[in-house]
Amino acid sequence: MTYAALLDQLRRESPLVHCITNYVAMNFAANVLLAAGASPAMVHAPEEAGEFARIAGAVTINIGTLSSHWLEGMRAAAEAANESGKPWVLDPVAHFATTFRSKAVEELLALRPTVIRGNASEIMALAGNASSGRGVDSGDSVERAEASATSLAQRTRAVVAITGEVDFVTDGRDALRIAGGSALMPKVTAMGCALTCLIGGFVAVAPASPLIATASALACFGVAGSQAAQQAAGPGSFAWRFIDALAALDGNTLQAQVMPA
Ligand SMILES: Nc1ncnc2c1ncn2[C@@H]1O[C@H](COP(=O)(O)OP(=O)(O)OP(=O)(O)O)[C@@H](O)[C@H]1O
Ligand SMILES: Cc1ncsc1CCO
Ligand SMILES: [Mg+2]
Numbered sequence: 001m002t003y004a005a006l007l008d009q010l011r012r013e014s015p016l017v018h019c020i021t022n023y024v025a026m027n028f029a030a031n032v033l034l035a036a037g038a039s040p041a042m043v044h045a046p047e048e049a050g051e052f053a054r055i056a057g058a059v060t061i062n063i064g065t066l067s068s069h070w071l072e073g074m075r076a077a078a079e080a081a082n083e084s085g086k087p088w089v090l091d092p093v094a095h096f097a098t099t100f101r102s103k104a105v106e107e108l109l110a111l112r113p114t115v116i117r118g119n120a121s122e123i124m125a126l127a128g129n130a131s132s133g134r135g136v137d138s139g140d141s142v143e144r145a146e147a148s149a150t151s152l153a154q155r156t157r158a159v160v161a162i163t164g165e166v167d168f169v170t171d172g173r174d175a176l177r178i179a180g181g182s183a184l185m186p187k188v189t190a191m192g193c194a195l196t197c198l199i200g201g202f203v204a205v206a207p208a209s210p211l212i213a214t215a216s217a218l219a220c221f222g223v224a225g226s227q228a229a230q231q232a233a234g235p236g237s238f239a240w241r242f243i244d245a246l247a248a249l250d251g252n253t254l255q256a257q258v259m260p261a
Contacts, residue, residue, distance in 0.1 A: 003258065004251030006206055006216045011037035015057035015204035017197060020044045020074055022064025022093065025193035028239070032194040035246040036220060038201035043073075050076035054084045057204030060197050061113075062091035063104055064136065071104050078111040087114035087203040087210060090158075091196040094136045096125035109156060114203055114210050116152065117161040117196045120145035127152040137186065142168050146261070150175070159210040161199070163192055167218045168261060171211045175261035178215060180222025182229035184238040195221050219254040220246060 016039045021029050026042050033040035043052045046069065053059045059081040061074045081088040090113035095105040105126070109116075118126065120140040121133025127148035132139030142164035153160040153172035161169040167178040185191045195217060202213035224245035232238035 001206065001209060001212060003212075003216045003219055003254035006202060006213065007037075007220065007249065007251040007254065009205045010201055013205055014039045015201055016041060016055065017200040017204060018043055018053050018056035018059045018077060019062075019197045019200065020049065020070070020077055021060065021062040021091075021193050021197060022190075024064060025062065025190035028190045029194040029197040031243055032246060033197055033201055035243045036198055036201060036249075038198070038204070040197065044070050046072035046076055049073035050080040053077040053080035053086065056086065058086055058200040058207075059088040060091065060200035061088060061108060062093055062193050062196055063095065063101060063108075064091075064093040064193060066101060066104055074104075074108060075111070078108060078113070082111065087200075087207045089113060089115040089117060089196055089200050089203065091193060092116065092118050092122050092126055093193070094133070095122060096131065096133060097135060112156070113158050114207075115159045115161065115199055115214050116156065117163065117192070117199055117214070119192060120162050120164050123152060123160060123162045124148045138164060142166055146175075159214050161214050161218060163195065163218070167222070169211065169214050169218060170261070174211060176211070176215050177259050177261045178218040178222050178257050179259070180219070180257045181225035182238070184229055184232060184235050185225050187235040188239045188242075191221075215258050216254065219257040220249060222257040223253045224249055
């Protein structure tokens, strides 16, 4: 299965991706999924999140703007995904910052996510190691967090992705690095959150290959990010150029971004 074939499949099948993401990311993430070829739905109410998860191809859960009410919706969606055999992706935004967040993430981890995606500080803290994260931004390098990702993947049996200058993804045994992107990406809010939603799109079409599916989403961001940066005057024009680049992405460019770690 090539990365190009997976992108083709995503565009052909346009999977319904049930996203529970934060208020900051909702609009951008939905546009990223549409540009890539998937069909996003932002649904978080506890009254309907479980029911919706059952009709989606995958669920993504991001705790960026958490409240008790939202957490109830997240629980319902993750449980329904598990019961109906759907993959789900966890984005533990700034989970180390408060007791409420860390307890919520502990609870969600117990529901066995298929993929966990975070920045280096988030993944180091999730593996129980010291990190220099402050709020939603990373204070650590991806390289420093790689061992944490491997131990977290082995403990949770999830695929774990760390994003940053060069991304790292592992299932606890095999590991890949994904190059590309741009230094403008951490200057645009919710880039990582949107990527988590796109991972949901890829695992929806390849639920049996979460490592390759996750690497495909990371490679899409790597290529579209490098292309958008070539013409961007700053973070504002980068953001819309990035959406355009994703929509025009040539699947044959993805393979060159990925190397074995
Ligand atoms: N310095 C960099 N150079 C190239 N690409 C980068 C750089 N920093 C981040 N990226 C890319 O930006 C995307 C988002 O990753 P990042 O680690 O910034 O997420 P995040 O911190 O969770 O973001 P957010 O919480 O704002 O959504 C990924 O595709 C990553 O590869
Ligand atoms: C800025 C911000 N605050 C909570 S979530 C979020 C989006 C980036 O993670
Ligand atoms: Mg983040």
